[in-house]
Amino acid sequence: MIAEQGRSNTCIKNVTGTSHVKSQAHSALLLDLFSIFSILEQIMNIIDSNILEKFGAEKSRMLANGTAKHFTFGDTAIDAALCGETYNPGLPLAQLHEIHTAEPEDSSSAAALTLLLAARARMAADTPEQPIAWVRDCGEARRQGRLYPPGLVELGINPDHILYIDAADSIAVLRAAADAVRCAPIGAVIVELAGKNPKGLDLTATRRLSLSAKKSGVTAFMLRSKAAPMPSAAYSRWQVAAAPSKALAANAVGHPVFDIILMRHRGGLDGLNARLEWNRETRSFQEAPDTSVVPALSGIRTDREKIRARA
């Protein structure tokens, strides 16, 4: 390119050298030629740098995929199921993951699962001391209740590690979240948005979060309750519901149990479901037995439908 330009310059010089006595109109034409050359050169430069940039970004992305770290639930069955084609158990870090509530009443369970996953992601990234930023809009805090620090301790999370951000509306939430995700020393970011279609939340917003997460290495979680299905750039989308706990002595309420369903996954693993129980001591999830209410007499009752079918 440079050589070519040099050549063209000399060429013009030759021309000018031979045409000292040419008319004024001619020199004006030459000036025009000059400007056209310089514009062309600029355009070529821009195109070149764009191509280079793209190529470089692609390469770095490919490299990143190869070494991308994952975080797990801690339960072998679901982690293995999440392997897919990447041979890495669990979900990738530095991505946006969405967690939806099955019903509005399940919002506390969904919040807990998100928080626990964020804590596990932070552990997997070897940054267990870095804060988790929780961005929430204050209207939701009023409806849903406020985050209760002693309750966090009971789940095995140090409340000192939570940076709680109360924004005025969904746009402020997304803005604050985008800033938090860009900030590499944050362990994980949880964005809580309620309502069917929060203002400002669209494919672009989620894509922005997801790209920033990829760039800074911060794992982001989008916690949605009462959400309508909408396109999003998240890596995975889970639906969470509370599940009956395993009763302790005297029919006391046991450890938190969640029913999770994988609704969407970039690796095409959707439909995966599990019932997980959180173990505070090992800081991991484990598979919970299905203890849903079973009719007491089912064992000796005749299954009339089966009999009818047989007949």
Place this chain on the structure above:
Amino acid sequence: MFLPYLESERIAKKYAHAPDAPLTAPFALIEKVKGAMVLMAVDREAAHLGLGPGMKLADARARVPDLKVFDHDMLADAALLNQLADACLRYTPMVSACPPNTLLLDISGCTHFFASENALAEDAEDRFDQTGYSLSWALAGTPDAAIALAHHGLREGAEAQLPISALAMDDKTHRALERAGLYHIGDLAERPRAALVTRFGLLLAVRLDRIMGVEDRPIDPIRKLANVTTERRFAEPLTHIDFAISCLEELFVEAARQLEERGQGARMIRMMLFRCDGNIARLAIETAPATRDAALFKRLLKERIEALNDPLNPGFGYDLIRLSIVATDALEIEQYRLEGGEDKQGNQAALVSQLSVRLGRAQVQHFMPADSHIPEQGLLALPALDSGPPKAWDMPKAGEPPMRPLHMFDPPQHIKVLAEVPDGPPYRFTWRRKTHRVSRYEGPERIASEWWQRRDGQQAGKGGLTRDYYRVEDIRGRRYWLFRHGLYGMEKTNPDWYIHGLFA
């Protein structure tokens, strides 16, 4: 600086822009005192006609039949005086407003921009004159002397000619002194001090000393002195906001250099933009850690200006921009490693500062353990800007399920519960118009009220209601924290039930 017609000039200014009802002097400001309308302030023309504060309105009307009256508004006058005091900050950082109509400026060492102290005072007089306030000023070694001289229209050195009333003692003392033939301060100063003290008390001697310049007293400035102040004056006012912002950034760099020499960083930055018509725009930025980072300041300033309710309006332009660092913290000079690297701690703190500036300092929080057994006290959250050393949290017993909810309602929400009397667990409850059947429960966990906070709390029935908490799970698997408010039959005949939190 004494503003004798502050009140009337405020009214005159207010009506200057009303073309349909031009204000014609004389007029007076009145207030009802003990059932009579009394003149509180008069304008210049009325003063020349012999009217003055303290006169009854009826008497004044008898002398000047076409006297106009307005209501006296002390608060508005005080606000105006404060505004004028702020405007005087361009001369010295030590400005004190002495209501009702005196401003006190400590200009020692502040005359760089003027030929002399007199030139400074004349400049102030000009500016006040332009904005429509008449002013009489005096320079003196002590604040009291300056006030007394300015009130009586005298200049420095004329203390002896001041009347006795300049002492601002009570009427009885003034009358007694005049009856003794002492009409001026000078007469009093010549007298032996001991006799005056025995007759009139120590206060007279103190006041006399202060006026004569023997004893000084400190003044109470309207703004506390900042650690570092940098400012820029413009011959031609800045009319574009971008220039003002870039000027602020330059000022911060200057201030940061000064702070660096002291090993300090800025925690709180105040900015004042003086508009040439006397209006002052104020901005403040608080940062989570001490900082000297100009890039961070730039970002925070942008956030601050975006978050303003009424945007900055340069109007006719800013002629003085001042940046002061009000609070500082120790900040050592840092050196990055040769190969570079990221300042992780700094980045995180920068995020906290940025969000606090944008959303308000109370919106970015960190949690603190509360020293109380009352559950809702545990919601304590402080602004993340004021982060202190972390405190220890109560750790739960190993193997136990969570005893405290993840979300808490403050205040608790009322629910309808079907439960056994007197103190049985809930069997079924209705919350937000949905009925939940309880399948598992644990409780009660009895939490007594803080009876010591109440009067006669130690006596039965006066210490507040006891709460019986139950952790319950409904048949769908959702876990709730409910409580019965009051012990059945002992504290309350029919206790109410509330939901206080939601478990994971």
